[in-house]
Amino acid sequence: MPDQAKVPKVKSTLQTDNSLELESIDFFVRMMGILGMPRSVGEIYGLLYFSEVPLPMDQIVAKLGMSLGSASQGLKTLRSLKAVRTTYVPGDRRDHYQAETEFRRLFSNFLKEEILPHMESAKERIDRMYDALPEDSEDQEFYQIRIEKLKKLTRAGGRLLPALAGLLKL
Amino acid sequence: MPDQAKVPKVKSTLQTDNSLELESIDFFVRMMGILGMPRSVGEIYGLLYFSEVPLPMDQIVAKLGMSLGSASQGLKTLRSLKAVRTTYVPGDRRDHYQAETEFRRLFSNFLKEEILPHMESAKERIDRMYDALPEDSEDQEFYQIRIEKLKKLTRAGGRLLPALAGLLKL
DNA sequence: TTGCGTTTTCATTTTTTTTTGAAAACAATG
DNA sequence: CATTGTTTTCAAAAAAAAATGAAAACGCAA
Numbered sequence: 001m002p003d004q005a006k007v008p009k010v011k012s013t014l015q016t017d018n019s020l021e022l023e024s025i026d027f028f029v030r031m032m033g034i035l036g037m038p039r040s041v042g043e044i045y046g047l048l049y050f051s052e053v054p055l056p057m058d059q060i061v062a063k064l065g066m067s068l069g070s071a072s073q074g075l076k077t078l079r080s081l082k083a084v085r086t087t088y089v090p091g092d093r094r095d096h097y098q099a100e101t102e103f104r105r106l107f108s109n110f111l112k113e114e115i116l117p118h119m120e121s122a123k124e125r126i127d128r129m130y131d132a133l134p135e136d137s138e139d140q141e142f143y144q145i146r147i148e149k150l151k152k153l154t155r156a157g158g159r160l161l162p163a164l165a166g167l168l169k170l
Numbered sequence: 171m172p173d174q175a176k177v178p179k180v181k182s183t184l185q186t187d188n189s190l191e192l193e194s195i196d197f198f199v200r201m202m203g204i205l206g207m208p209r210s211v212g213e214i215y216g217l218l219y220f221s222e223v224p225l226p227m228d229q230i231v232a233k234l235g236m237s238l239g240s241a242s243q244g245l246k247t248l249r250s251l252k253a254v255r256t257t258y259v260p261g262d263r264r265d266h267y268q269a270e271t272e273f274r275r276l277f278s279n280f281l282k283e284e285i286l287p288h289m290e291s292a293k294e295r296i297d298r299m300y301d302a303l304p305e306d307s308e309d310q311e312f313y314q315i316r317i318e319k320l321k322k323l324t325r326a327g328g329r330l331l332p333a334l335a336g337l338l339k340l
Numbered sequence: 341t342t343g344c345g346t347t348t349t350c351a352t353t354t355t356t357t358t359t360t361g362a363a364a365a366c367a368a369t370g
Numbered sequence: 371c372a373t374t375g376t377t378t379t380c381a382a383a384a385a386a387a388a389a390t391g392a393a394a395a396c397g398c399a400a
Contacts, residue, residue: 026295
């Protein structure tokens with residue numbers, strides 16, 4: 001219940017002595033949490049963010065003490081957001097993962113993947129509201145004004161959000 | 171797992187014949203869902219949004235077919251976001267609730283309550299990263315750059331988000 | 341094509357979140 | 371100040387989300 005902010009805890013099974021990694025994982029677990037991502041996704045990204053070399057999945061699993069399944073799923077999510085990139089390492093069959101650190105791009109990807117689809121269906125739903133508007137009721141006008149307001153909201157959102165990515169100068 | 175958008179379903183126990191209400195509830199359940207609010211909160215707000223008269227809690231409970239506990243909790247959340255207002259109705263002991271429909275204000279309240287606290291703690295966490303920076307390592311510079319990047323991110327976020335509320339002209 | 345290292349899938353388990361319902365607290369009224 | 375109508379609280383139940391782990395699938399390389 002979001003009265004208080006959700007404050008996810010960082011798993012203490014981390015196999016590392018690098019406290020920067022710890023802070024990073026903590027940071028991104030929370031950040032991803034705000035965006036509605038599972039903690040495993042934040043953990044992986046947090047680990048990768050402060051890794052100078054690309055890491056293969058089994059090392060991620062080992063360092064974070066998470067299951068193969070979670071790692072695979074988490075990396076899939078991160079890949080779909082383009083928050084992570086695979087690099088080829090000669091003589092190694094494993095995929096090596098690297099964090100994409102251009103937040104501007106990350107943000108716009110997130111918008112495109114997670115938010116804009118919602119905006120689309122919101123617009124459809126508002127159209128359906130017009131259809132559902134009772135023809136005769138004396139509340140006609142009230143309802144109409146309310147629907148208009150929603151329409152303006154989605155329009156503003158649709159214009160504002162993409163513009164936001166542009167404003168995000170880092 | 172947010173690969174696909176979460177698409178909450180509208181409970182079908184709704185005691186109403188007003189299909190506009192149905193659409194509204196659907197709309198806000200999803201919208202609140204994006205923002206990480208439980209469905210009950212979306213249901214209540216959705217119902218109130220298209221109600222010309224303020225509704226007392228027991229009517230909300232009756233219309234939505236939800237428990238008293240959920241309604242009380244949900245209204246508490248909505249009150250704390252100032253998404254809902256109580257109005258006095260002469261000769262009635264019950265509180266009557268009305269939706270606040272100025273989205274600009276709603277948005278800025280949401281920011282203040284749910285987002286800005288996170289930004290604060292993010293800044294603290296970044297400070298701790300500097301402390302955790304290994305003095306000697308040859309990766310010094312790499313780490314430093316990464317930390318800087320995070321700092322810029324939070325700064326941008328801190329400036330951008332509040333400005334956003336201002337841009338939200340409806 | 342077989343074997344082996346690696347990754348994905350997915351049914352099951354675990355954890356977390358949300359809802360419920362009944363008791364407690366509250367508050368106006370007679 | 372006792373009664374009654376209303377709202378809140380909170381332990382327990384239910385539902386939803388995430389993690390696990392083992393089997394299946396994949397894809398090289400010998």
